Amino acid sequence: MRMVIEDAVREAGTDPIFAVAQKASEAKEKYGKENVIDSTLGALMDDEGNLVTFNEVYNTLKNLPDDKIAAYADIGGIEEFLEAVPEACFRDQRPDAYIKAVATPGGTGAVRNAIANYSNYGDKILIPDWHWAPYRTIADEHKRGYQLFSLFNDEGRFNLESYKKEFKKLLNDQGRILTILNTPAHNPTGFTINDDEWDKIIEFWIEEAKNNPDKQIVVLNDIAYVDFAKEGSRKFMKKLEHLPENILPLYAFSASKGYTMYGLRNGALICAAPTQEIADEFEASAIYSNRANWSNGTRGAMQVLADIINDPTSYERFLSEQTANREMLRKRGDALVEECKNVGLNICEYDDGFFMSIPVDNPQEITEALYDDNIFLIALSGGIRVALCAVSEDKCRKIPKAVKEAIDKRDNKYES
Ligand SMILES: Cc1ncc(COP(=O)(O)O)c(C=O)c1O
Missing domain, CATH: 3.40.640.10 (Type I PLP-dependent aspartate aminotransferase-like (Major domain))
Structure with a gap:
């Protein structure tokens, strides 16, 4: 017997993105975070993989009187x-x-x-x-x-x-x-x-x-x-x-x-x-x-x-932190786009932002193959999502070649 109404019956299980992020965390524990490319979650991380938090935001929050929070x-x-x-x-x-x-x-x-x-x-x-x-x-x-x-x-x-x-x-x-x-x-x-x-x-x-x-x-x-x-x-x-x-x-x-x-x-x-x-x-x-x-x-x-x-004054300080981080992301985006070009990997138009996508058939197969290289990306229905917000420029440069190789390997397997 079901207790929830028919319309509210849902599939159980973890959100697929968080499930891959969990795998990436386990790999980091095992192999060290410098050896793992965890490009899963949509949050801005610094080059060491720590969540970026703007000082101006958190200093302002911590200086609020309790009642203004409560x-x-x-x-x-x-x-x-x-x-x-x-x-x-x-x-x-x-x-x-x-x-x-x-x-x-x-x-x-x-x-x-x-x-x-x-x-x-x-x-x-x-x-x-x-x-x-x-x-x-x-x-x-x-x-x-x-x-x-x-x-x-x-x-x-x-x-x-x-x-x-x-x-x-x-x-x-x-x-x-x-x-x-x-x-x-x-x-x-x-x-x-x-x-x-x-x-x-x-x-x-x-x-x-x-x-x-x-x-x-x-x-x-x-x-x-x-x-x-x-x-x-x-x-x-x-x-x-x-x-x-x-x-x-x-x-x-x-x-x-x-x-x-x-x-x-x-x-x-x-x-x-x-x-x-x-x-x-x-x-x-x-x-x-x-x-x-x-x-x-x-x-x-x-x-x-x-x-x-x-x-x-506070707004100025805040904007300069935001700008510095936007620049960091820009460099990662430029590195990714450049390497995709170098290895001949087709991507969706990327202008700005936290993510880039690679259109590919059966993306799950590719993202799973990349686990062996300690590279964790997200499979979408029409391709693979790279969260450049979460990885350093250095690591961004490594992703396109690995993805291209995994796609070629898969395609060759089916052809032969
Ligand atoms: C496209 C898009 N819209 C809206 C949101 C809303 O985010 P939040 O509810 O955290 O502000 C997100 C967050 O990931 C997003 O990617």
């Missing part, structure tokens, strides 16, 4: 945070729109509230074929489905044709659409939609909005990695202003990576609404969702972000 936050988030978080999100690219923020536990909470409040039961949300898997989990738990579009065209750039096709179909079938774009520095590929591509996407949305004035187009920009992308990669935010009233841009802001606050669970869902009414409606729904799901967020974490942003 007290409940307001359900929508503390006021200082709600005023500061649009700066963290938009910086100098703040759109001319009605902006409101509601605090959430990380970007995950923001994605959850967007799905719950901007898609109907049974609707499909539109996501790319390469995507962060929890979009599907969240949609599923909330009785929504998903529709994939191909992220890349033959040139390895944004596949506008595929996007348009699936978008039009959903808008027509459902009467509304929630589309999630994870850019800049997409997980799992590191792809960033460029400004020309943005112009074409926006032009398409405007055309669809005008042709379907009674249908709602909601665009969720998942910007979890924005602070690890190149200067200028917030430019699209300013483009998303003065749009038709039936287009609503939302932002899933996460302090996990950009502020090294992973476990502090700090984020926000932010709207850049075309009217005050749409912004007020957004806020009321999001606050209600907070109350129903987690009540309120981590007060101390909100206070830290607000205190840093409101103090120019």
